[in-house]
Amino acid sequence: MIKLIGRIALPTYFWIFVAWLFLPLAVMAAMGFRDSNFVAFPIQSWTTDWYRSVLTDREMSASLWVSLQVALISTAMGLVIGTPMAFMVARFTGAIRALLIAVIVLPAFIPIVVASISLRMFIGNFGFSTGIMAVAFGHAVSSVPFVVVMLLTRLNSMSTNLTDAARDLGADDFIVFFRIVLPYLAPALFGAFMFCMLLSFEDFTRSFFLGSFDPTFPVLLFAKLRFGFDPGLAAISTLVLIVTIALGLYAERFSRRRKLGNQGQVTAIGDNGNG
Amino acid sequence: MTAFFIWARRFAAYRALTELLARSPGARLFATALLPVAWILLANLAPLVQMLVISFYESYPLAEGTSAELTLRHYMAFIERPLYLSAFARSFIFATIVTALTLVVMFPVAYYIAKGAPRQRRVRLLLLVISPFWISEIIRSFAWMLMLSNRGAVNSFLSFIGYSGPPLDLLYNNVSLTIGVLYLTSLYMLLPLYSALEKIDDNLLEAAADLGATAPRRFMRIILPLARDGIVTGCTLTFLLIVGLYAMPLLLGGPSNTLFATIIGQVFGRAGDSWPLGSAFSIILIVAALAYVGIFMTIVQKRPRRQG
Structure with missing residues (x-):
């Protein structure tokens, strides 16, 4: 009886859960094909017009471009800050290390609304106004903790033999860093890069409070949804969804292939939210 | 890339820097920690501290030339309403x-x-x-x-x-x-x-x-x-x-x-x-x-x- 539950009930429950995850997305993709200005079911006549027209929609493509800029800038910031931060943490052990990590991951534990607003007030001190750079800064603040954690995992497995050998052979610290340490970190850096990009691209709350007149894609979508929706929004959302999932899966596959022998481990590429 | 750093060794400043880093662990730590520590202070802590301070201000942003009046009014508003x-x-x-x-x-x-x-x-x-x-x-x-x-x-x-x-x-x-x-x-x-x-x-x-x-x-x-x-x-x-x-x-x-x-x-x-x-x-x-x-x-x- 118990075995029966394990064999049948558990997998059934799992696949129902998967269906629950994907059904709304499938519905959204289908809605993008509806031949009408209104969202409703059932879909009686189908068209690809919505999918075609959103590709040339100025407002949408402008917001996607803003999102991409923000993602690139914030990812660059996150990596430039997060990499030395991981090195710094790796130098310490015990209580100091624990304290450092606590301060570093602090942004992940602050409610997002509060974090965004405190940053907005803070940048005002320096005469910075809201806009693309402010949004990128906000995203970088939230992604640095993840970069540090991801790099630390890799750094912990690095032995000092290689760097010691290079120093003995006359390499200075810069050569050691660029020729040995960075290549060793490359898989983790790539993982962190993709993670930051996805984190930034999907963020709404920080972009909403730190942005000004050029909205990122989620902010534009939010503004439109508050006044109703049409199949065009479903179409563009579906396209963004497909690209996002494809990139995420690619990043996962890439970083898993680089970590042979680590079967069954999935890197922490997850989701925004409290990041 | 190695060639670039070897070329850079012509310059006294670069040589002095690398020698300092090689000799003193403190200097190396300082070089790696400078940017991260500044980031932690400015991006993680300062905004929250500022928010805490502002929560006690009568009003913000402050008008030109005035100093802040402190109050618990805003915390009271939470309880009262x-x-x-x-x-x-x-x-x-x-x-x-x-x-x-x-x-x-x-x-x-x-x-x-x-x-x-x-x-x-x-x-x-x-x-x-x-x-x-x-x-x-x-x-x-x-x-x-x-x-x-x-x-x-x-x-x-x-x-x-x-x-x-x-x-x-x-x-x-x-x-x-x-x-x-x-x-x-x-x-x-x-x-x-x-x-x-x-x-x-x-x-x-x-x-x-x-x-x-x-x-x-x-x-x-x-x-x-x-x-x-x-x-x-x-x-x-x-x-x-x-x-x-x-x-x-x-x-x-x-x-x-x-x-x-x-x-x-x-x-x-x-x-x-x-x-x-x-x-x-x-x-x-x-x-x-x-x-x-x-x-x-x-x-x-x-x-x-x-x-x-």
Whole structure:
């Protein structure tokens, strides 16, 4: 009886859960094909017009471009800050290390609304106004903790033999860093890069409070949804969804292939939210 | 690239720098720590400290040439106005319920991937479940709006199978918000649960079964205690995420059940002296949420393991 539950009930429950995850997305993709200005079911006549027209929609493509800029800038910031931060943490052990990590991951534990607003007030001190750079800064603040954690995992497995050998052979610290340490970190850096990009691209709350007149894609979508929706929004959302999932899966596959022998481990590429 | 650094050695400054770094560990630490420490101070700590300070100001931004007057007025406003207090209570109750719900829904999912499914399929199943979480909160809210609206997928399915009444009001209430939030938080619960469950040694379960422990007993005595860290982490992340939600309650929730984070966001949208008010509310939210989570952690982790 118990075995029966394990064999049948558990997998059934799992696949129902998967269906629950994907059904709304499938519905959204289908809605993008509806031949009408209104969202409703059932879909009686189908068209690809919505999918075609959103590709040339100025407002949408402008917001996607803003999102991409923000993602690139914030990812660059996150990596430039997060990499030395991981090195710094790796130098310490015990209580100091624990304290450092606590301060570093602090942004992940602050409610997002509060974090965004405190940053907005803070940048005002320096005469910075809201806009693309402010949004990128906000995203970088939230992604640095993840970069540090991801790099630390890799750094912990690095032995000092290689760097010691290079120093003995006359390499200075810069050569050691660029020729040995960075290549060793490359898989983790790539993982962190993709993670930051996805984190930034999907963020709404920080972009909403730190942005000004050029909205990122989620902010534009939010503004439109508050006044109703049409199949065009479903179409563009579906396209963004497909690209996002494809990139995420690619990043996962890439970083898993680089970590042979680590079967069954999935890197922490997850989701925004409290990041 | 090596050639570049060897070329750079022509310059005395570069040589002095590399020699200093090679000789003194302190200098090397300083060189790596400078930027990160500045970032921690400026990006992680200073904004919160400033927010704390502003929450005591009479008004902000300060007018030219005036100095700040300190007041507790904004904290008093929280206690005095039922609107704020009830939104705050609603936020915490809602977050607690949905966190518990997420745990109950996700535990079997995590258990199936970690223990039930064949080992070689685990990664693929995990990826399958994770992939929707790379998508924006807004897109996911939208997908549920399409499911639940008056002429949405669920209602049209109901009329397809023969239901003939007026369309059900599924959207813009607590149910739709709960479904949407569950959709958002399940990954935060899944990953910690999965990594805790995956570490449980199968031999333990087999040994317990050989010694006659029934399945419920194995669950209570082995699986649950060993998964405790995962449960605590998952619940903490989920709770903090829900308490900070801004957009999803606006899109999927009803007008009558505003949550506290949304109120904070709206306070900042207004002009005038609402910045100190919003700051005070923010501080209240942070302190209350972290205290709540802290109490939860102590209760769950201090509970002694019963013998026998």
